[in-house]
Amino acid sequence: MLDSVEPYTTEDGRKIGGVVMEMKNITLRFGGVTAIQDISFDIRDGEIRAIIGPNGAGKSSMLNVISGFYNPQEGEVFYKGEKRPPMKPFQVAQQGIARTFQNIALFEGMSVLDNVMTGRIRQMKAGLFAQALWKGKAEREEVENREVVEKVIDFLEIQHIRKTPVGRLPYGLKKRVELARALAAEPSILLLDEPMAGMNVEEKEDMSRFILDVNDEFGTTIALIEHDMGVVMDLSDRVVVMDYGKKIGDGTPDEVRTNQDVIDAYLGVAHD
Amino acid sequence: MFYREAGDFKTSYAEDSQTFPIKFDRYRYYAVLVIAFAVVPFVINDYWVNAVFLPFLIYAIAAIGLNILTGYCGQVSLGTGGFMAVGAYACYKLMTSFPEVSILIHVILAGGITAGVGVLFGLPSLRIKGFYLAVATLAAQFFLVWLFNRVPWFYNYSASGQISAPERTVLGVPVTGAETAPWAAYLVCLLFVTASALVARNLTRGMAGRKWMAIRDMDIAAEIIGVDPLKAKLSAFAVSSFFIGIAGALFFSVYLGAVEVGEAFGINKSFLVLFMVIIGGLGSIFGSFAGAAFLVLLPVFLKNLLVGGLGWPTDLAAHLEFIIVGALIIVFLVAEPHGLAQLWRVAKEKLRLWPFPH
Amino acid sequence: MPEQLVFAMEVFLNGLMAGVLYALVALGFVLIYKASGIFNYAQGVMALFAALTLVGIMDGQVPFSHLINAVFGTEIHHFGWHLPALLAIVLTMVVMIALAWLVNHFVFRHLVNQEPIILFMASIGLAYFLEGMGDIMWGADIKKLDVGLPQGINSAIDEITFGIFDYGFFIDNLDIVATGIAALLVVGLVIFAQYTKQGRAMRAVADDHQAALSVGISLNYIWVMVWSLAGFVALVAGIVWGTKSGVQFSLSLIALKALPVLMLGGFTSIPGAIVGGLIIGVGEKLFEFAIGPMIGGATENWFAYVLALIFLVFRPQGLFGEKIIERV
Numbered sequence: 037m038l039d040s041v042e043p044y045t046t047e048d049g050r051k052i053g054g055v056v057m058e059m060k061n062i063t064l065r066f067g068g069v070t071a072i073q074d075i076s077f078d079i080r081d082g083e084i085r086a087i088i089g090p091n092g093a094g095k096s097s098m099l100n101v102i103s104g105f106y107n108p109q110e111g112e113v114f115y116k117g118e119k120r121p122p123m124k125p126f127q128v129a130q131q132g133i134a135r136t137f138q139n140i141a142l143f144e145g146m147s148v149l150d151n152v153m154t155g156r157i158r159q160m161k162a163g164l165f166a167q168a169l170w171k172g173k174a175e176r177e178e179v180e181n182r183e184v185v186e187k188v189i190d191f192l193e194i195q196h197i198r199k200t201p202v203g204r205l206p207y208g209l210k211k212r213v214e215l216a217r218a219l220a221a222e223p224s225i226l227l228l229d230e231p232m233a234g235m236n237v238e239e240k241e242d243m244s245r246f247i248l249d250v251n252d253e254f255g256t257t258i259a260l261i262e263h264d265m266g267v268v269m270d271l272s273d274r275v276v277v278m279d280y281g282k283k284i285g286d287g288t289p290d291e292v293r294t295n296q297d298v299i300d301a302y303l304g305v306a307h308d
Numbered sequence: 309m310f311y312r313e314a315g316d317f318k319t320s321y322a323e324d325s326q327t328f329p330i331k332f333d334r335y336r337y338y339a340v341l342v343i344a345f346a347v348v349p350f351v352i353n354d355y356w357v358n359a360v361f362l363p364f365l366i367y368a369i370a371a372i373g374l375n376i377l378t379g380y381c382g383q384v385s386l387g388t389g390g391f392m393a394v395g396a397y398a399c400y401k402l403m404t405s406f407p408e409v410s411i412l413i414h415v416i417l418a419g420g421i422t423a424g425v426g427v428l429f430g431l432p433s434l435r436i437k438g439f440y441l442a443v444a445t446l447a448a449q450f451f452l453v454w455l456f457n458r459v460p461w462f463y464n465y466s467a468s469g470q471i472s473a474p475e476r477t478v479l480g481v482p483v484t485g486a487e488t489a490p491w492a493a494y495l496v497c498l499l500f501v502t503a504s505a506l507v508a509r510n511l512t513r514g515m516a517g518r519k520w521m522a523i524r525d526m527d528i529a530a531e532i533i534g535v536d537p538l539k540a541k542l543s544a545f546a547v548s549s550f551f552i553g554i555a556g557a558l559f560f561s562v563y564l565g566a567v568e569v570g571e572a573f574g575i576n577k578s579f580l581v582l583f584m585v586i587i588g589g590l591g592s593i594f595g596s597f598a599g600a601a602f603l604v605l606l607p608v609f610l611k612n613l614l615v616g617g618l619g620w621p622t623d624l625a626a627h628l629e630f631i632i633v634g635a636l637i638i639v640f641l642v643a644e645p646h647g648l649a650q651l652w653r654v655a656k657e658k659l660r661l662w663p664f665p666h
Numbered sequence: 667m668p669e670q671l672v673f674a675m676e677v678f679l680n681g682l683m684a685g686v687l688y689a690l691v692a693l694g695f696v697l698i699y700k701a702s703g704i705f706n707y708a709q710g711v712m713a714l715f716a717a718l719t720l721v722g723i724m725d726g727q728v729p730f731s732h733l734i735n736a737v738f739g740t741e742i743h744h745f746g747w748h749l750p751a752l753l754a755i756v757l758t759m760v761v762m763i764a765l766a767w768l769v770n771h772f773v774f775r776h777l778v779n780q781e782p783i784i785l786f787m788a789s790i791g792l793a794y795f796l797e798g799m800g801d802i803m804w805g806a807d808i809k810k811l812d813v814g815l816p817q818g819i820n821s822a823i824d825e826i827t828f829g830i831f832d833y834g835f836f837i838d839n840l841d842i843v844a845t846g847i848a849a850l851l852v853v854g855l856v857i858f859a860q861y862t863k864q865g866r867a868m869r870a871v872a873d874d875h876q877a878a879l880s881v882g883i884s885l886n887y888i889w890v891m892v893w894s895l896a897g898f899v900a901l902v903a904g905i906v907w908g909t910k911s912g913v914q915f916s917l918s919l920i921a922l923k924a925l926p927v928l929m930l931g932g933f934t935s936i937p938g939a940i941v942g943g944l945i946i947g948v949g950e951k952l953f954e955f956a957i958g959p960m961i962g963g964a965t966e967n968w969f970a971y972v973l974a975l976i977f978l979v980f981r982p983q984g985l986f987g988e989k990i991i992e993r994v
Contacts, residue, residue, distance in 0.1 A: 103532055104532075105532060126531050126532070126533075126537070129532060129533055129534030130534055137529065141526050141528070142525075142526075142529075143521055143525035143526060143529070143530070144526075146521050146525065153518055154530075155533065156515075157515070158534055162515070164547070168510055169510065174515075177515075178321070178322070178515075179320070182325070186321075221533070382783075384786070384787070431979075432978065435979050438783050440929060443925045443971075443974070447968065447971035450968035451968040454964060454967050457964075458961070458964065459962065583791075623801075624732055627798045627801040628798065630795070630797050630799075631798035633798075634792060634793070634794030634796070634797070635791070635795050637787065637788065637794065638772075638773050638791040641784055642776040642777060
């Protein structure tokens with residue numbers, strides 16, 4: 037059981053720390069539709085946290101709440117121990133929460149390199165004037181951040197397409213570039229919205245390896261949504277299960293697997 | 309054969325992100341600069357300066373400005389004429405209020421004032437998008453022209469309602485007013501074009517440019533990865549208007565000398581610059597030059613060919629110009645949305661492999 | 667009743683009439699926008715082109731005579747006949763349908779699935795093209811258009827208001843007729859869209875053109891039809907405006923006035939176009955009446971845009987537009 041918040045070490049030797057993000061009684065409505073109803077869960081430092089559930093369960097909405105795109109009507113979000121006031125998405129990103137999207141959201145008109153460089157927005161602070169002259173801080177920042185970005189590009193093995201416009205890439209590579217952009221931000225929490233949607237087995241294996249490596253090498257906390265049960269059970273340390281906007285299970289993959297509510301939701305029982 | 313990057317290795321990231329990564333391009337660029345600054349001023353005459361070079365250089369600045377807003381940041385503006393008018397009238401007021409200050413500084417200040425006005429009219433861009441915004445910028449166009457037409461303070465209560473540029477000198481050489489030598493006017497504009505292109509290039513290859521393009525390509529995703537849409541859009545409006553203001557100031561003071569606002573900066577000017585950007589290439593500095601050159605040369609060419617060569621009446625040539633420009637816009641949007649700049653890029657790609665394409 | 671208030675009432679009524687004319691142009695925009703997602707900047711120039719063609723046909727002008735004379739050194743101008751207005755209108759409509767086909771075939775068919783802003787810019791290109799074409803075909807001089815619409819002060823209203831306020835309102839007969847025509851047009855369009863097979867197909871295409879394609883609707887047919895309808899609306903607007911102020915270039919500028927009307931009313935709503943038109947018409951006339959003299963006059967040039975701009979900042983989708991929900 038993982039009820040305690042004491043740091044611990046997993047079987048494969050990764051360190052899991054305290055809670056970085058806590059969602060408390062989140063309720064989100066669109067007009068009359070309740071997308072998320074009174075859900076609470078936490079994400080701990082260094083872990084891989086999965087959110088699963090059938091279509092329309094409210095998983096993506098949950099991710100959008102975390103990344104600040106939707107502001108919930110009720111409930112509180114605690115980040116690094118502090119209550120987060122309602123924020124714009126870019127402010128959330130500035131706090132170190134990066135994400136990928138279910139339907140790829142890359143900047144099609146820009147090269148792979150420029151796309152990944154946009155991940156460094158948080159770190160690059162040179163003023164417009166310095167940039168206009170390409171001198172001082174602006175020039176220095178460009179080079180320093182390029183080095184970080186090149187490491188990410190190496191890590192995800194996309195060196196060969198560095199200067200290609202993103203619009204020309206095939207689907208699988210686009211997914212990888214999107215991950216690279218999120219990683220370049222050196223986020224404290226990385227949100228992945230169906231990172232393996234629409235991939236074949238081989239691509240899924242690649243992507244799983246990248247996710248594990250990211251978590252392992254950089255110690256990045258990851259929260260992900262995924263439909264492929266096999267992948268979820270293999271990758272994640274803990275799983276939140278959602279159905280019709282409610283939380284129906286939360287725990288380690290083994291606990292969730294044997295949870296009667298979860299089995300019902302997936303195999304289908306008549307809702308009364 | 310000469311045009312290739314093989315053997316031209318980059319050993320630092322700074323080298324890799326420079327403006328002309330290929331050696332041949334770089335040398336050609338230097339050569340163009342040398343010719344433009346050191347050769348052209350000695351050989352041009354009055355006709356070429358007034359019919360071709362001055363409008364080309366000034367429109368190039370305006371096109372760079374609009375390209376930053378439309379091509380890079382994706383915000384279509386139909387207010388270019390109005391913003392050029394702000395630049396012109398700001399320059400006029402500065403010239404007449406502070407005659408002892410250099411005209412070069414006045415032009416830059418006029419750009420700054422236009423940037424402020426641009427930001428003001430850019431504020432609605434946070435709420436409205438696409439052609440809603442394009443139509444909203446018409447508000448700027450019509451309001452500004454009306455303002456300069458109706459409020460006498462702006463034209464110093466002159467009886468004609470026009471503004472005309474008094475003589476100002478740079479290093480003792482007159483660059484505005486009736487005594488201006490063609491080469492002096494040319495050099496002043498060239499100076500501003502070169503500086504504008506450099507600044508625009510620096511901004512667009514750095515983080516500012518990436519933010520703009522992110523907003524253009526997918527504004528919601530841009531905001532979620534950390535681009536402040538307010539700052540990004542307003543900075544695009546500011547920088548864009550700055551250049552357009554400089555263009556307007558030069559258009560009035562160095563090129564025309566005297567201006568009536570509705571005539572010089574009407575809605576047609578907005579369309580002209582927008583067309584330059586579309587034909588030249590959205591999101592390309594080089595395209596701004598190509599588009600400006602094309603649309604400045606087209607009427608000159610038509611006039612010489614149809615009126616001078618075939619003896620047609622002038623109004624017929626003017627109507628034909630409308631048809632050609634309209635058709636070209638459509639052809640480019642259908643066949644090559646990235647304009648002349650893309651054609652140029654494709655040609656370069658081919659050249660890079662020539663003569664061994666495989 | 668104080669004099670100023672009576673004047674204001676007259677201004678208000680005139681504003682309403684002007685608003686109807688704006689709405690007439692705006693209708694053409696809404697039609698094309700709903701069916702194809704194209705924001706057709708050329709709508710105003712189409713009205714000009716239609717009016718030019720109508721005058722040209724009525725007076726028996728030789729099209730392209732200017733050009734032909736310049737190239738061949740000839741001196742032809744007229745066929746030497748005068749056609750009755752009704753026949754000329756029918757012939758002009760044929761030209762507008764041909765234009766619709768050409769526009770679809772050579773321009774917008776190739777731009778399917780492009781971003782709206784690209785389509786918008788293409789329609790600006792089309793506007794330039796048509797403007798040059800109209801001038802080359804029929805000449806750029808100001809022409810008088812008279813298809814028999816009544817003009818001049820409406821004496822009945824003049825007398826009645828004189829009886830009540832001791833001051834006769836000046837309301838132009840043409841404006842009253844225009845209001846009637848606009849009302850007929852709206853009713854006709856609504857009936858067409860709601861109750862005919864083509865109208866249903868048109869709405870289907872507007873909703874989702876791929877789905878429409880998959881159930882066997884010919885997109886090209888619908889698009890040509892919609893552009894023809896817009897051409898018809900442009901013709902009507904061209905006739906009314908041309909009768910009012912002569913057929914000349916400034917006619918195409920009324921299109922620009924229709925833009926703020928649409929921004930107010932929402933681009934997808936026919937009632938929105940009407941209400942928006944009325945608000946703008948009344949608003950700009952009253953503003954000019956009340957505030958104009960204090961700040962230099964001629965505020966009609968920009969009032970509509972600034973009003974629409976301010977309004978949009980608070981309600982981006984317009985009065986009747988659908989609320990935009992953004993998703994990732």
